[in-house]
Amino acid sequence: MINLKQSQRSAQRKDKLIDTALELFSSKGYTGTTVKDIAKKSGVTDGLIYHYFTSKEEILHAVLAKHNFLEEVRHILQFHDELPINQTLFKLGERLLELMVSKTSFVVMVFGEAQRNKMMAKRLEELISEGVIALGGYFEGRAEQGEIKDLNYQLLARHFISSLFIYFMTYGRNCNKKEHNVYLKTVIQALCDGIIKK
Amino acid sequence: MINLKQSQRSAQRKDKLIDTALELFSSKGYTGTTVKDIAKKSGVTDGLIYHYFTSKEEILHAVLAKHNFLEEVRHILQFHDELPINQTLFKLGERLLELMVSKTSFVVMVFGEAQRNKMMAKRLEELISEGVIALGGYFEGRAEQGEIKDLNYQLLARHFISSLFIYFMTYGRNCNKKEHNVYLKTVIQALCDGIIKK
Amino acid sequence: MINLKQSQRSAQRKDKLIDTALELFSSKGYTGTTVKDIAKKSGVTDGLIYHYFTSKEEILHAVLAKHNFLEEVRHILQFHDELPINQTLFKLGERLLELMVSKTSFVVMVFGEAQRNKMMAKRLEELISEGVIALGGYFEGRAEQGEIKDLNYQLLARHFISSLFIYFMTYGRNCNKKEHNVYLKTVIQALCDGIIKK
Amino acid sequence: MINLKQSQRSAQRKDKLIDTALELFSSKGYTGTTVKDIAKKSGVTDGLIYHYFTSKEEILHAVLAKHNFLEEVRHILQFHDELPINQTLFKLGERLLELMVSKTSFVVMVFGEAQRNKMMAKRLEELISEGVIALGGYFEGRAEQGEIKDLNYQLLARHFISSLFIYFMTYGRNCNKKEHNVYLKTVIQALCDGIIKK
DNA sequence: TATGAATGAGCGTTCATTCAT
DNA sequence: AATGAATGAACGCTCATTCAT
Numbered sequence: 001m002i003n004l005k006q007s008q009r010s011a012q013r014k015d016k017l018i019d020t021a022l023e024l025f026s027s028k029g030y031t032g033t034t035v036k037d038i039a040k041k042s043g044v045t046d047g048l049i050y051h052y053f054t055s056k057e058e059i060l061h062a063v064l065a066k067h068n069f070l071e072e073v074r075h076i077l078q079f080h081d082e083l084p085i086n087q088t089l090f091k092l093g094e095r096l097l098e099l100m101v102s103k104t105s106f107v108v109m110v111f112g113e114a115q116r117n118k119m120m121a122k123r124l125e126e127l128i129s130e131g132v133i134a135l136g137g138y139f140e141g142r143a144e145q146g147e148i149k150d151l152n153y154q155l156l157a158r159h160f161i162s163s164l165f166i167y168f169m170t171y172g173r174n175c176n177k178k179e180h181n182v183y184l185k186t187v188i189q190a191l192c193d194g195i196i197k198k
Numbered sequence: 199m200i201n202l203k204q205s206q207r208s209a210q211r212k213d214k215l216i217d218t219a220l221e222l223f224s225s226k227g228y229t230g231t232t233v234k235d236i237a238k239k240s241g242v243t244d245g246l247i248y249h250y251f252t253s254k255e256e257i258l259h260a261v262l263a264k265h266n267f268l269e270e271v272r273h274i275l276q277f278h279d280e281l282p283i284n285q286t287l288f289k290l291g292e293r294l295l296e297l298m299v300s301k302t303s304f305v306v307m308v309f310g311e312a313q314r315n316k317m318m319a320k321r322l323e324e325l326i327s328e329g330v331i332a333l334g335g336y337f338e339g340r341a342e343q344g345e346i347k348d349l350n351y352q353l354l355a356r357h358f359i360s361s362l363f364i365y366f367m368t369y370g371r372n373c374n375k376k377e378h379n380v381y382l383k384t385v386i387q388a389l390c391d392g393i394i395k396k
Numbered sequence: 397m398i399n400l401k402q403s404q405r406s407a408q409r410k411d412k413l414i415d416t417a418l419e420l421f422s423s424k425g426y427t428g429t430t431v432k433d434i435a436k437k438s439g440v441t442d443g444l445i446y447h448y449f450t451s452k453e454e455i456l457h458a459v460l461a462k463h464n465f466l467e468e469v470r471h472i473l474q475f476h477d478e479l480p481i482n483q484t485l486f487k488l489g490e491r492l493l494e495l496m497v498s499k500t501s502f503v504v505m506v507f508g509e510a511q512r513n514k515m516m517a518k519r520l521e522e523l524i525s526e527g528v529i530a531l532g533g534y535f536e537g538r539a540e541q542g543e544i545k546d547l548n549y550q551l552l553a554r555h556f557i558s559s560l561f562i563y564f565m566t567y568g569r570n571c572n573k574k575e576h577n578v579y580l581k582t583v584i585q586a587l588c589d590g591i592i593k594k
Numbered sequence: 595m596i597n598l599k600q601s602q603r604s605a606q607r608k609d610k611l612i613d614t615a616l617e618l619f620s621s622k623g624y625t626g627t628t629v630k631d632i633a634k635k636s637g638v639t640d641g642l643i644y645h646y647f648t649s650k651e652e653i654l655h656a657v658l659a660k661h662n663f664l665e666e667v668r669h670i671l672q673f674h675d676e677l678p679i680n681q682t683l684f685k686l687g688e689r690l691l692e693l694m695v696s697k698t699s700f701v702v703m704v705f706g707e708a709q710r711n712k713m714m715a716k717r718l719e720e721l722i723s724e725g726v727i728a729l730g731g732y733f734e735g736r737a738e739q740g741e742i743k744d745l746n747y748q749l750l751a752r753h754f755i756s757s758l759f760i761y762f763m764t765y766g767r768n769c770n771k772k773e774h775n776v777y778l779k780t781v782i783q784a785l786c787d788g789i790i791k792k
Numbered sequence: 793t794a795t796g797a798a799t800g801a802g803c804g805t806t807c808a809t810t811c812a813t
Numbered sequence: 814a815a816t817g818a819a820t821g822a823a824c825g826c827t828c829a830t831t832c833a834t
Contacts, residue, residue, distance in 0.1 A: 035829060149395055166360035234802085452825065511706030524764060562756035645814070
């Protein structure tokens with residue numbers, strides 16, 4: 001029994017450490033965060049950290065493993081063909097923004113550290129690619145139905161996703177849902193109908 | 199008069215130091231780069247750095263001052279109204295990509311450091327805003343001529359610029375001009391005419 | 397409970413560090429003493445110093461806290477009125493000299509550092525003032541009893557205390573008790589009866 | 595001619611450097627003063643310092659040589675026997691205080707540096723001893739005339755001089771002449787007549 | 793499990809001094 | 814005589830990591 005309780009507490013503690021690490025990495029960056037920082041904020045002694053992780057780098061790995069929202073991205077990207085394209089895009093944008101908002105600190109960390117850390121860069125590219133491929137596939141499907149013009153769908157998808165991403169990072173991080181919607185509507189309307197008056 | 203040669207060599211050396219710093223900052227980040235690194239790679243002793251700069255931070259400032267391409271961005275953004283919108287956008291995109299390619303390491307550094315360093319964040323926002331405002335103004339002008347639809351031009355501009363930016367950062371960094379053009383054409387065609395078949 | 401031994405050894409080590417620091421500060425001055433010096437002389441690595449103290453300045457504070465003899469001075473200065481004035485002064489002088497002798501290196505350090513370091517200057521002034529005020533009060537009391545002449549008792553007290561102090565600093569530091577007594581007798585006799593033959 | 599002018603300017607410059615050094619040493623201490631500081635404040639380049647002095651230490655020597663007021667102390671200490679003792683002591687005290695006031699920064703430096711620097715300590719002891727011996731001799735002379743009691747005149751002299759000195763250092767440094775006189779009168783009256791009411 | 797003492801390489805920075813010009 | 818570029822050892826301090834308990 002004791003062992004069970006112990007191992008539970010142990011797991012909880014590890015979890016706490018990972019969450020604290022994410023928080024700190026997000027606000028101060030990986031390099032800017034001290035192992036001592038993590039220990040202190042988690043209410044744990046310095047040495048104990050190395051009972052749970054072999055190195056600072058491994059903490060980062062654990063953070064990435066726990067907060068990897070690739071699954072959630074994939075789930076969002078299961079497109080249903082019943083809706084008109086613009087509504088589908090709007091829903092997608094809405095959900096992606098929601099997801100990014102709910103994981104702001106994680107996104108910020110991955111983004112900020114990606115220049116320095118190969119693994120982080122790979123992770124970032126994975127996330128974006130996942131979206132790009134799925135959305136590109138959706139475009140292609142619509143094209144086969146004769147609904148959209150003949151274009152490079154992958155590039156188009158990348159354009160949409162990455163614009164959303166940078167909007168969130170540099171501008172929309174602190175905006176509310178209403179403002180997000182204005183952005184999404186503007187961008188999607190332009191994307192669908194073009195900006196040129198006929 | 200006496201020390202013309204010396205002061206020349208001194209200026210050259212300072213220049214060298216700035217360039218070396220840019221290189222290192224770009225590849226390892228500001229925090230990840232040691233003053234000793236800069237000294238060593240420049241073939242200079244540690245102490246001499248502080249003959250030219252008062253601190254590591256000042257080196258960063260010097261790097262930013264030397265490679266500040268705000269001026270160039272402004273120049274690129276002087277729109278001429280003779281051309282059709284899509285051609286104007288294409289020219290703009292082409293030049294912005296050219297500029298980013300020619301200053302890749304600088305752009306990467308500013309981008310990567312912006313999450314951590316207030317000054318860098320400001321610098322980045324300046325760069326993007328500059329483009330957003332100018333392009334937004336251009337859209338507005340075209341709208342007044344009845345050429346484009348009623349939309350939020352600032353958001354539209356931000357969409358175009360930031361998409362370009364992230365395309366470069368995550369994808370186009372190593373592409374050639376031809377590939378850039380494909381991207382630009384796709385994105386601009388979609389932006390102008392929409393993707394929906396009528 | 398577990399680490400009683402460890403925490404004991406830790407406390408001892410901290411104590412050792414403080415004592416070593418006092419020794420070094422006294423002989424080489426605060427500025428002239430390196431943190432590495434303290435570490436080396438204590439048989440400890442550089443980094444460990446910062447496990448016990450947050451800065452070199454804090455080591456100084458710890459030294460001051462441990463060797464703060466203000467309390468002892470106060471105790472000495474509790475005058476008893478039973479004795480004749482000259483005997484009271486003699487006892488006071490004797491004890492103050494004893495105290496300074498037993499804390500020679502501390503006194504020397506405070507004195508030497510006071511010109512440069514505001515905190516040390518304040519500390520020194522505190523020590524002297526404490527004595528001056530107490531002794532001045534004693535003089536005043538005796539004056540009210542009609543035992544001493546009408547004079548500025550604070551200045552008189554300062555005169556006595558500071559003379560004692562500089563005697564110790566520049567001359568009596570290495571003298572024995574007998575020599576101290578000669579000094580005290582001479583000075584006190586002169587102070588009480590004057591040097592002029594009537 | 596040119597050489598004469600040059601050597602004049604050279605001498606002036608050296609003088610300027612010494613004075614600046616004194617100023618800086620006094621306010622920031624010897625260790626706290628940078629050779630660069632001296633150069634800058636003197637309007638001279640770093641390297642030139644070493645054309646005039648072989649080291650920082652030598653600058654200190656030069657400062658001491660130039661501002662050595664032993665001569666002046668000796669002059670002040672030429673006692674004349676016409677006056678009553680208390681007036682003689684008052685005149686002596688007055689002049690010594692005047693001298694210390696006029697050379698405040700020098701006195702402060704010597705005093706502050708004496709704990710760290712053997713040479714400075716020796717210099718300080720020289721100055722004090724000079725006064726002690728002269729004043730002790732004067733006392734002895736008066737004693738032979740039957741004017742003062744039988745006491746240890748050297749200790750008495752040390753008492754008077756050092757009290758004066760510490761009064762200046764810790765208290766009278768910023769007082770005006772009037773306040774000095776109050777101090778001197780009090781101390782001298784007590785010294786001459788004693789403080790005990792008969 | 794858990795502690796926190798201990799390590800030691802490395803950080804940004806300072807500064808007396810040297811030296812080519 | 815004068816410059817200021819250049820040196821390099823040393824400074825106070827940080828921190829990921831190890832380890833005895």
